Amino acid sequence: MSVLELQQVSFSYGAKTVFANCSLSFDSHERVALYAPSGRGKTTLCRLLAGYSKPQAGQVLLDGQPLPQMGPCPVQLIWQHPEQALDPLLRMQTSLQEAGPLEEDVLHRLGIKPEWLTRYPRELSGGEMQRFCIARALAVHPQFLIADEISTMLDALTQVQIWDFLCSYCDEHEVGLILVTHSQALQDRLATRVVNLDSL
């Protein structure tokens, strides 16, 4: 079991303080939903947890250690906008290969068709790109997976399929799941704990 924690983290964009002295911890057995109004800093928190932003004070620790500076990060973030998260000049298979080896059935369970592998991002729909982003995150074999509104651009059927897969994958591999969603119903279905950012 691993633990991801924020210790007395402060973060601000210029004069706008987003987090002040905030502490929070997640363990790999739980599925935590982050809840807050639009513009409150959910994506900022996800960036901090995955090491894309450095806090101005305090630290982000994984099992008591700071996140590694080099190599693939064991905390993987799946972004809200897949069209911005994929290199437009790389075919999908190249993007996946860069991340690492992937179990064969992951692609199948995500509903990725083999012919999509040779396409460029602009030749795929938003939902198809998002599946590749999920596959790419899993190829790193992360200890924590952060899903920042990953399912808003997917239809209801695909949502079910993907959440079903992600939840079973996270249970099998003991991966902690941190999810951001505006859908109350989805939150009730998936999360074992809800964190309201306004209460931090």
Added chain:
Amino acid sequence: MDTQQHLSSVHTHEEAHHGHTHASVSHHAGGHHLLQVENLCVGFQMYETLPQQSSPAKGIACKEKQTKRFGFFSRTTTRQTMQWVIDHLSLSVHTGEILAVVGASGSGKTLLADAIMGLYDTNTCVEGVIYYDGVKQDASSLTALRGSEIAFVPQSVKSLDPLMKIGKQIGGDPARRAELFERYSLSTDVEGLYPFELSGGMARRVLLCTALMGNPRLIIADEPTPGLDLELAVQAMKDFRTFADEGKGVLLITHDIELALRVADRVAVFKDGTVVEETAVANFAAPHLLNHPFSRALWHALPEHDFSFEGEL
């Protein structure tokens, strides 16, 4: 240009007209067709690499042609194919109506919006007829309508110019802009920010403001709500409703069926590039009222309902 007048007395609700039918309860009394899309097909020219030494399969698609092979390319077996994404699609938006388009991701919903807006990639092939306000349109007249008569809420927040401040990008009358900003709880200093400084939801709200800024008669909204919290999303939906009630039209493309059902008049269920079912919102109350198996599968998959699905996607 052809003019096609729509008379509501000409047809009953269930009767096919202009390539579509209505559910009997739909909001259609005397409605004038603001937008009609008939037999729309959108395809892409793509290059497909074939496995070596295999002859091209016969009769995969009728609109497929073999490329000439020459020089360097002769070593790989590549052929040019047309990939038809939207296939004989017909739908219409009447005045005073919100038509919600829901369906599978990757089924061509965004392409539909792009086709109506006249935004095509260079390798796109479009067939079919689009009428706006009873007048048949072509690519250049659609371009002329874009922005003045038809407003667009794009799906991707990448549509904002990364090098231009928000206030300048929205443009228009500052008083109207301030009013819209207040309504969507954007502070006035957002005007001075660049797109990268906005959160996902804020960018989404900026896109909404841009569309509502002018004085369009038709709004094509392609996934306007991801990233918005429920309160703001409901606000946006209410604004679409008010907009439609003024005798204008909204084509709302969305995955959020629950939200769409709150305001829409009719729902078109989209699968594999065509409308499989066009039904009244009331029919989404229970699965047995829906005709097509795919609509029923969607209903069951909603997190509010069963959150389950059977079979292959």
